[in-house]
Amino acid sequence: MVSVGDPAEIPNLYSFTRKFTKSDFYHVLLFYAKGKPVPTIFATQDENLHRMLRKPISGLYTMSNLLSFEPHVDSTVAFFFAQLDKLFVQTGGVCDLGTWLQMFAFDVMGELTFSKRLGFLQRAEDVDGIMESIWHYFYKTSAVSQIPWVDRLWAKNPVFQRLQAVRMNPIVGFGLARIAERKVAPDTFSDTGSSTNSRDFLSRFLEAQSKDKSIPPWALTAWTTSNITAGSGTTAILLRTTIYSLLSHPATLARLLSELDSLQLSSLPTPVPFKQARTLPYLDACIKEAGRLHPPFGLPLERVVPPGGATVCGRRLARGTVVGMSPWVVHRDTDVFGEDARVWRPERWLDCGDERRRRMEAGLLTITFAEPGCPEWRVENRWFVNQTGLKVRLKRRDGGEVGKA
Numbered sequence: 001m002v003s004v005g006d007p008a009e010i011p012n013l014y015s016f017t018r019k020f021t022k023s024d025f026y027h028v029l030l031f032y033a034k035g036k037p038v039p040t041i042f043a044t045q046d047e048n049l050h051r052m053l054r055k056p057i058s059g060l061y062t063m064s065n066l067l068s069f070e071p072h073v074d075s076t077v078a079f080f081f082a083q084l085d086k087l088f089v090q091t092g093g094v095c096d097l098g099t100w101l102q103m104f105a106f107d108v109m110g111e112l113t114f115s116k117r118l119g120f121l122q123r124a125e126d127v128d129g130i131m132e133s134i135w136h137y138f139y140k141t142s143a144v145s146q147i148p149w150v151d152r153l154w155a156k157n158p159v160f161q162r163l164q165a166v167r168m169n170p171i172v173g174f175g176l177a178r179i180a181e182r183k184v185a186p187d188t189f190s191d192t193g194s195s196t197n198s199r200d201f202l203s204r205f206l207e208a209q210s211k212d213k214s215i216p217p218w219a220l221t222a223w224t225t226s227n228i229t230a231g232s233g234t235t236a237i238l239l240r241t242t243i244y245s246l247l248s249h250p251a252t253l254a255r256l257l258s259e260l261d262s263l264q265l266s267s268l269p270t271p272v273p274f275k276q277a278r279t280l281p282y283l284d285a286c287i288k289e290a291g292r293l294h295p296p297f298g299l300p301l302e303r304v305v306p307p308g309g310a311t312v313c314g315r316r317l318a319r320g321t322v323v324g325m326s327p328w329v330v331h332r333d334t335d336v337f338g339e340d341a342r343v344w345r346p347e348r349w350l351d352c353g354d355e356r357r358r359r360m361e362a363g364l365l366t367i368t369f370a371e372p373g374c375p376e377w378r379v380e381n382r383w384f385v386n387q388t389g390l391k392v393r394l395k396r397r398d399g400g401e402v403g404k405a
């Protein structure tokens with residue numbers, strides 16, 4: 001596998017308009033249920049399957065649509081604080097905040113997807129061993145993903161699968177149970193006591209499925225499982241890194257707190273709405289810096305060079321070559337992020353000119369290109385292309401073309 005470290009190569013390898021396909025690395029990451037693989041948007045290598053799974057729901061992940069999910073996040077934030085107050089503030093007990101942030105992230109994804117938390121915060125424990133099973137899963141698969149033939153020979157071997165006790169992955173199991181409940185009683189009540197919000201992910205997935213009869217029934221499991229697996233660990237890691245880095249660098253925490261004071265919190269609802277929170281430049285810088293310094297994905301996101309080969313960092317790579325970029329390497333590029341790229345310094349996102357900031361943003365593998373329906377646009381051969389592959393050409397009011405802006 002050719003490991004590429006130059007951030008300038010991101011659009012070359014990961015552009016949705018190029019034909020680099022996902023390598024066998026992703027096959028290793030497939031979950032199994034009842035001895036069979038559960039294809040997910042994230043892990044499937046089959047381009048047609050990926051398109052079939054992604055197209056009907058990509059619109060759900062646009063920023064304007066994601067904002068409609070904010071009440072689900074807010075209710076989980078409120079419950080999270082209530083539990084911390086009850087279990088730690090009032091008793092003076094010691095709180096393992098890292099674990100609680102992880103439990104929060106899982107519950108918030110359950111709430112967004114099913115209007116039902118997975119139950120971590122309520123029970124203050126690892127429900128059904130989900131966190132432990134994910135830990136074991138990544139512990140094993142991160143090593144095996146680097147030698148994928150071992151996976152086909154061992155974990156995904158049909159004989160081995162048949163001999164193994166049939167164990168359903170607890171996340172897949174939780175999703176299947178919620179889908180079954182929703183089909184029987186679409187008006188079931190959520191944890192929060194309100195009737196199921198018709199705008200949660202599951203109801204929209206069901207809508208998408210009912211509009212297109214060619215979508216197979218198992219797509220629902222693929223969509224819900226993708227959400228929980230792709231959204232929980234990543235969010236937990238980002239939250240933990242942000243809070244850990246602020247606590248271990250008190251000067252940055254003090255600067256953030258003084259910025260928060262400027263918001264006049266008493267005049268705003270709690271939690272502070274995203275619309276207001278996003279106007280805070282230092283908060284934004286802290287989140288970007290956390291995603292840069294401790295990206296949730298620690299292994300190269302592998303792709304396969306298409307027929308005809310490709311030029312990467314000025315060198316020709318033959319078709320079929322596996323090539324990838326590790327966010328941990330790319331985000332420490334001193335040319336783009338500065339000589340102190342290895343340290344926590346949110347100020348780097350503010351004390352720089354616009355051009356430098358744009359270069360740094362384009363050098364982040366975690367935030368800019370990743371999300372389905374991501375609102376980011378980039379310029380390619382005088383076209384504006386977004387992450388879903390949509391291409392537009394803009395005209396200036398004065399008739400001129402908006403080109404290499």
Ligand code: HEM
Pocket residue numbers: 041042043054226227230231232234235238296297301302365366367370371372
């Ligand atoms: C800090 C939080 C997050 C980070 C850093 C992150 C990062 C990423 C990255 C790097 C990829 C591309 C992986 C690859 O091509 O190998 C990805 C894909 C994906 N993410 Fe996220 N993610 C985050 C949160 C979420 C959330 C909250 C959701 C769901 C609501 C989500 C859903 C997905 C899905 C469905 C894909 C697969 C997209 C596709 O292949 O078309 N992610 N994410």
